[in-house]
Amino acid sequence: xxxxxxxxxxxxxxxxxxxxxxxxxxxxxxxxxxxxxxxxxxxxxxxxxxxxxxxxxxxxxxxxxxxxxxxxxxxxxxxxxxxxxxxxxxxxxxxxxxxxxxxxxxxxxxxxxxxxxxxxxxxxxxxxxxxxxxxxxxxxxxxxxxxxxxxxxxxxxxxxxxxxxxxxxxxxxxxxxxxxxxxxxxxxxxxxxxxxxxxxxxxxxxxxxxxxxxxxxxxxxxxxxxxxxxxxxxxxxxxxxxxxxxxxxxxxxxxxxxxxxxxxxxxxxxxxxxxxxxxxxxxxxxxxxx
Amino acid sequence: xxxxxxxxxxxxxxxxxxxxxxxxxxxxxxxxxxxxxxxxxxxxxxxxxxxxxxxxxxxxxxxxxxxxxxxxxxxxxxxxxxxxxxxxxxxxxxxxxxxxxxxxxxxxxxxxxxxxxxxxxxxxxxxxxxxxxxxxxxxxxxxxxxxxxxxxxxxxxxxxxxxxxxxxxxxxxxxxxxxxxxxxxxxxxxxxxxxxxxxxxxxxxxxxxxxxxxxxxxxxxxxxxxxxxxxxxxxxxxxxxxxxxxxxxxxxxxxxxxxxxxxxxxxxxxxxxxxxxxxxxxxxxxxxxxxxxxxxxxxxxxxxxxxxxxxxxxxxxxxxxxxxxxxxxxxxxxxxxxxxxxxxxxxxxxxxxx
Amino acid sequence: xxxxxxxxxxxxxxxxxxxxxxxxxxxxxxxxxxxxxxxxxxxxxxxxxxxxxxxxxxxxxxxxxxxxxxxxxxxxxxxxxxxxxxxxxxxxxxxxxxxxxxxxxxxxxxxxxxxxxxxxxxxxxxxxxxxxxxxxxxxxxxxxxxxxxxxxxxxxxxxxxxxxxxxxxxxxxxxxxxxxxxxxxxxxxxxxxxxxxxxxxxxxxxxxxxxxxxxxxxxxxxxxxxxxxxxxxxxxxxxxxxxxxxxxxxxxxxxxxxxxxxxxxxxxxxxxxxxx
Numbered sequence: 001x002x003x004x005x006x007x008x009x010x011x012x013x014x015x016x017x018x019x020x021x022x023x024x025x026x027x028x029x030x031x032x033x034x035x036x037x038x039x040x041x042x043x044x045x046x047x048x049x050x051x052x053x054x055x056x057x058x059x060x061x062x063x064x065x066x067x068x069x070x071x072x073x074x075x076x077x078x079x080x081x082x083x084x085x086x087x088x089x090x091x092x093x094x095x096x097x098x099x100x101x102x103x104x105x106x107x108x109x110x111x112x113x114x115x116x117x118x119x120x121x122x123x124x125x126x127x128x129x130x131x132x133x134x135x136x137x138x139x140x141x142x143x144x145x146x147x148x149x150x151x152x153x154x155x156x157x158x159x160x161x162x163x164x165x166x167x168x169x170x171x172x173x174x175x176x177x178x179x180x181x182x183x184x185x186x187x188x189x190x191x192x193x194x195x196x197x198x199x200x201x202x203x204x205x206x207x208x209x210x211x212x213x214x215x216x217x218x219x220x221x222x223x224x225x226x227x228x229x230x231x232x233x234x235x236x237x238x239x240x241x242x243x244x245x246x247x248x249x250x251x252x253x254x255x256x257x258x259x260x261x262x263x264x265x266x267x268x269x270x271x272x273x274x275x276x277x278x279x280x281x282x283x284x285x286x287x288x289x290x
Numbered sequence: 291x292x293x294x295x296x297x298x299x300x301x302x303x304x305x306x307x308x309x310x311x312x313x314x315x316x317x318x319x320x321x322x323x324x325x326x327x328x329x330x331x332x333x334x335x336x337x338x339x340x341x342x343x344x345x346x347x348x349x350x351x352x353x354x355x356x357x358x359x360x361x362x363x364x365x366x367x368x369x370x371x372x373x374x375x376x377x378x379x380x381x382x383x384x385x386x387x388x389x390x391x392x393x394x395x396x397x398x399x400x401x402x403x404x405x406x407x408x409x410x411x412x413x414x415x416x417x418x419x420x421x422x423x424x425x426x427x428x429x430x431x432x433x434x435x436x437x438x439x440x441x442x443x444x445x446x447x448x449x450x451x452x453x454x455x456x457x458x459x460x461x462x463x464x465x466x467x468x469x470x471x472x473x474x475x476x477x478x479x480x481x482x483x484x485x486x487x488x489x490x491x492x493x494x495x496x497x498x499x500x501x502x503x504x505x506x507x508x509x510x511x512x513x514x515x516x517x518x519x520x521x522x523x524x525x526x527x528x529x530x531x532x533x534x535x536x537x538x539x540x541x542x543x544x545x546x547x548x549x550x551x552x553x554x555x556x557x558x559x560x561x562x563x564x565x566x567x568x569x570x571x572x573x574x575x576x577x578x579x580x581x582x583x584x585x586x587x588x589x590x591x592x593x594x595x596x597x598x599x600x601x602x603x604x605x606x607x608x609x610x611x612x613x614x615x616x617x618x619x620x621x622x623x624x625x626x627x628x629x630x631x632x633x634x635x636x637x638x639x640x641x642x643x644x
Numbered sequence: 645x646x647x648x649x650x651x652x653x654x655x656x657x658x659x660x661x662x663x664x665x666x667x668x669x670x671x672x673x674x675x676x677x678x679x680x681x682x683x684x685x686x687x688x689x690x691x692x693x694x695x696x697x698x699x700x701x702x703x704x705x706x707x708x709x710x711x712x713x714x715x716x717x718x719x720x721x722x723x724x725x726x727x728x729x730x731x732x733x734x735x736x737x738x739x740x741x742x743x744x745x746x747x748x749x750x751x752x753x754x755x756x757x758x759x760x761x762x763x764x765x766x767x768x769x770x771x772x773x774x775x776x777x778x779x780x781x782x783x784x785x786x787x788x789x790x791x792x793x794x795x796x797x798x799x800x801x802x803x804x805x806x807x808x809x810x811x812x813x814x815x816x817x818x819x820x821x822x823x824x825x826x827x828x829x830x831x832x833x834x835x836x837x838x839x840x841x842x843x844x845x846x847x848x849x850x851x852x853x854x855x856x857x858x859x860x861x862x863x864x865x866x867x868x869x870x871x872x873x874x875x876x877x878x879x880x881x882x883x884x885x886x887x888x889x890x891x892x893x894x895x896x897x898x899x900x901x902x903x904x905x906x907x908x909x910x911x912x913x914x915x916x917x918x919x920x
Contacts, residue, residue: 028432031621034527052621056530064583065527111621176323181357181563185532189619201570203722209550211358211562241619243534244347245324361648364694370673371652371694371735375645406903407888410646517897517917544892547648547885549697557695559648564891571893572883575721580882580896580920598898 001046003141004074007100008041011072017098018069021057023050029112032057036068046074046102046142051111051123053235055082055191058092072098072138076107077131080269081233082191084136087271089231089278091194094271101137104129106148109240117148124154124249125234136269157250173218179244180217182210186248187224189241192231199223225251230259230275233267291445292469293483294476297458302336304475305386309334314383316353318346330388341387341424342454345611349540350385350392351399354415360558361411361547367555380414384471387424387452390444391435391611395540396421397447401603402543411561420467423448425490429498432612434625437502440609442494453490460487498610502625505596505606505632512635513597517589519634525627526588528620533565535614535622541595541607544571566590592627647888650692650737651677656712658732661798665763666728667704667716670738678711682741685748685771686879686907689740690887691715696726700884702906703741704766706773713738716766716798742887743906746771746851746877754847755784759862761834761854762791765798767879767906768853772806779811784848786813788841790834790858793822815841835861838869845870852878863910873911880905880913882920896920 008020012035022044024033030049034057035041054073057065065071075083080101086092106117106126115121127150134140161169184200187193200208200220208223209216225248232252239249260266263276296304308315314332317339321327328346330353333339356379363374385393396416403409426435426442435441445451450468452459460483461476463469536542546564551557564571567587573579581587599607608624615623657669672678685707692698699721705714719728730736748771756775760768775782787806791797797816806814817830817837830837834854842848850871852862859878866876882894882901894901897917899908 026621027623027626028615028621032528034524052619057528062584064523064585067583068527179323181537183533183537183565184568185530185534185619188530188532204725206722210546210548211550211560213358237619241530241532241534243538243617245321245327247323361646362650366694370654371737373645373649373652373737402890402892405889407647407890409890411648514897543890545885545890547698547891549692549695551695559692559694561648564893566892574881574883575724586919593897594892594895598895601898602900 001044001102001142004046004100004102005041005044007139007141008035008044008072009038011098012036012038012041016070017072019065020044020072020074020100021054022046022074022100023052023054029110029114031111034065034068044074048106048117049108049111049113050076051107051109051240053079053082053189053191053233053237055079055086056189056237058083058086058097059191059194060091061194061196070097072100074100074102075134075137076102076104077129077134077269078125078233078235079191080131080134080136081267082235084269084271085192085231085233085267085275086194088273088275089194098139099137100139100141101134103134103140103142103144104132105145106132109151109236119149119151122148122151123236124151125236125253127151131269134269136271154249154253157247158254161250174214176246177217177221178214180212180221180246181244182212182217182220183243185241185243186238189237190228191235191237192228192233193224199227221246221248221251225255228252229255230263230265230277231267232256292463293480293487294461294463294472295455295458295479295483296452296461296472296476298336300475300477301458304472305333305336308384312382314381315386316350316383317341317386318343318388321347330385333386339387341452342427345389345428345613346392348538349395349611349613350388351395351540351543353383353385353419354396354412355399355543355545355563358560358562359411361561362559363556364559365556378414379411380418382418384420384422386422388421389426389428389611390423390442390446390448390451391426391433391440391609392540393421393423393447394440394444395447395609395611398541398605398607398609399543401605402599405603420449420471421447422450422452422468422471425451425453425494427454427490427494427497429494429501430612431501432615432625433498433610434502434612435610436495436499437505438606438608438610439504442498443491453487455486455490462487502610502629505628506635509632509635510597510600513593513631514601516631516634517593519631521630521634522585522589525630526584526622529567529584529588529618529622530620531567531569531584531587532619533567534617534619535591535624536565536567537563538613538617540609540611540613566594588622592624592631596628648739648886650690650698650739651681653713653736653738655730655732655734655736661716661800662796664718665716665798666719667714667799668727669705669712669714670736671712673735681710681713683707683713684741684745685774686745686767687741687743688887688902688906689713689715689738689742690884691723691727692737692739693723693726693730694735694737697723698737698739698885699723699727700881700887702767702770702879704770706770706777707745708774708777716763718763739887743902744904746907748774751849752781753783754849755786755844756782757838757842757848757850758785758787758789759834759838759850759852759854760787760789761858762796763798764854764858765789766853768851769799769802771851776809776812784813784844785811786815786841788815788817788834788838790817790819790830790832790837791822792819794818794824794827796822813841833861834858835865838862839865842869848875850876852876866910873914874909876910877907878910878913879907880920
């Protein structure tokens with residue numbers, strides 16, 4: 001997209017940033033790009049295949065990226081909410097990066113696909129999107145495409161699970177989580193999982209067995225999902241990253257809906273709005289916390 | 291190697307007989323959670339299997355190196371600690387229809403598993419297993435088995451190989467184990483079998499040979515020389531360090547050893563899959579990490595596969611199956627990385643004659 | 645049983661060398677193993693607390709003594725902290741011996757300079773005692789040992805023993821500021837002590853072990869004195885799990901510390917990619 005490429009060229013050649021984190025064409029489809037040379041900015045693209053949430057690369061523990069210097073990052077609305085989350089939780093400061101937001105018409109679930117956007121191919125998260133024109137940005141580029149088709153798969157799955165008895169739900173999740181191999185790709189792809197030492201990898205004390213056993217896999221997944229309550233931006237990168245195709249996006253959506261029902265809060269692009277579980281208020285309704 | 295013919299019916303009977311005799315038969319099957327995926331799972335009858343449809347999500351290594359495996363059990367008693375024998379997991383099994391890339395990976399890993407210390411956990415299962423691979427016609431643009439010295443027709447590690455043909459399969463009998471398995475099920479008909487196999491092989495190889503030229507013998511040395519090349523600072527930026535690549539890889543075998551309590555008296559020691567891609571893999575208790583960033587960790591994976599393992603064991607630790615590139619959430623591509631470093635190796639030296 | 649099965653060991657003696665360093669003397673519970681167990685100075689093992697895990701230490705006792713082994717460790721992580729909670733009479737596991745060893749055969753008839761810092765004396769101590777147990781097979785023996793302070797010196801009883809021997813030249817030193825009023829040894833960093841204590845380089849081997857910073861500054865001193873890198877031996881450490889070459893964790897380039905090491909010459913280390 002020309003305006004994106006020209007903007008990136010300007011930012012790099014003027015030295016405003018040292019790297020532009022965006023999307024490019026890879027050998028197997030769209031993939032993240034790290035452009036440091038203004039001459040390479042023509043590689044930057046944005047289209048319906050740009051599924052990845054690039055905010056995860058802003059995590060300060062990714063030293064090989066922070067070593068490149070000040071970054072500009074290309075974000076969709078969902079990604080911008082993750083950037084806001086990182087700022088809200090003081091992992092990065094607002095002025096430490098340049099945010100290039102792109103107007104978005106929805107993305108394919110699979111960035112290596114070349115299909116058109118249909119009810120089957122569109123990411124299930126896009127149908128509910130309220131941030132197709134992002135609000136957190138230094139630069140806003142692109143034309144606003146039409147709204148994406150709605151992929152009902154996830155809401156149908158959640159509805160089906162909600163009708164199950166507790167025992168059947170447990171079977172459903174065990175059947176999936178038994179395949180988990182504890183690669184933690186879900187964690188690594190998640191922009192909000194930025195902990196330098198993940199609780200699951202702490203040995204002193206050991207909270208969760210590191211082994212890929214049924215009980216430990218359940219503990220790991222539940223721990224990670226609960227730590228996302230009020231923080232998850234529903235980018236569904238966890239599900240896309242999982243080599244075992246465990247439907248982690250269902251949990252992400254469910255937890256986000258639960259937080260919205262209880263606290264009236266949805267992940268927002270405004271870093272100034274505190275997340276319900278990340279702030280202490282003296283007028284908190286709960287006794288135990290006073 | 292001899293060629294025989296087996297009909298679909300006879301192969302079906304063979305599977306049924308094995309199952310009846312309590313031999314586990316594992317084959318590629320449509321995944322339970324996702325009909326578009328294929329997994330290696332136990333079957334009860336041949337009709338359960340989906341042969342030659344798609345490369346399974348995981349390699350076959352988990353049947354020899356499980357994702358998690360108890361290596362000892364202990365019990366703390368008043369008089370001290372007792373270590374209990376772990377029941378042998380080496381039950382007879384047949385793996386039917388794995389791809390040659392998955393099977394060759396097993397033979398390649400045999401080398402490190404027998405390096406001075408023989409890993410009986412691995413070899414017990416290897417010896418108890420008969421492997422009947424399937425000639426692969428599933429190659430796509432991401433595969434490169436021929437570049438690493440293998441191929442869709444490679445019989446490395448196989449006891450027998452099935453080549454689809456009219457009415458059934460040509461069975462390439464490779465080892466005595468394979469011959470014994472098929473003895474009472476194959477017909478004596480040998481006419482034209484060789485020709486059928488040759489034709490199938492030629493077609494299968496054509497699909498994948500164009501993807502990458504053969505890796506030259508001196509690539510291992512040039513990769514070692516380029517250990518400090520600045521390219522390593524640019525290759526791994528999009529890598530998440532998750533190790534999903536290692537989990538689906540037929541040859542990645544790195545593991546962790548951990549203890550677990552069952553209760554205050556009893557527990558187990560386990561061997562679990564692990565990966566050099568994770569940040570903690572080489573982390574010392576002091577906090578020092580020799581591979582402190584993802585650049586070094588990614589370099590280790592490539593060097594281990596294409597330089598270290600070849601120099602120690604004479605084998606490339608890669609079968610070109612392409613899974614790592616297909617599964618990577620960050621869009622890393624091993625073939626591309628290998629290609630970049632091969633370009634360095636063949637770059638003309640400054641000045642002077644070639 | 646399989647190759648990951650440890651020997652059962654009884655803790656028969658515990659010595660606190662310093663505030664944070666402990667030595668354990670371990671006996672094999674199986675008398676047949678106690679009788680047959682052999683190792684060479686420089687080798688290591690995997691010591692386990694059942695339920696907590698395994699930890700890698702060298703065997704700190706000499707190869708010439710039978711029926712028991714010793715290890716010294718600091719309580720840094722999960723397993724070492726669990727080890728510290730154990731008492732005499734408790735059971736731990738031991739897998740080994742693994743790795744290569746100091747090539748004492750090559751050093752016979754020659755002089756040896758042992759240089760160690762802090763807990764680095766542990767693997768060197770194994771060699772020292774192995775040499776002293778066959779004293780007549782070696783020429784001059786010099787030991788230069790230092791620590792940050794008097795309190796950080798380990799194996800204090802043995803330093804006492806070695807200082808009294810006429811066939812050993814022992815130089816102990818503490819860093820400036822680490823001395824006590826009673827301290828009679830040198831006050832200097834180990835590299836400086838080495839420069840002063842070592843006068844003969846011909847037909848002499850150096851065996852050195854200690855914190856990386858000590859090694860970094862001592863190697864140039866040895867070079868200046870004229871030691872060729874092939875005659876300087878040290879041990880490398882790396883994160884380990886299996887200890888026998890299979891888990892893929894401890895390599896430095898193509899060198900597996902658990903199989904090709906942990907004993908290396910300075911010349912070998914120079915050849916390695918500097919990723920440690």
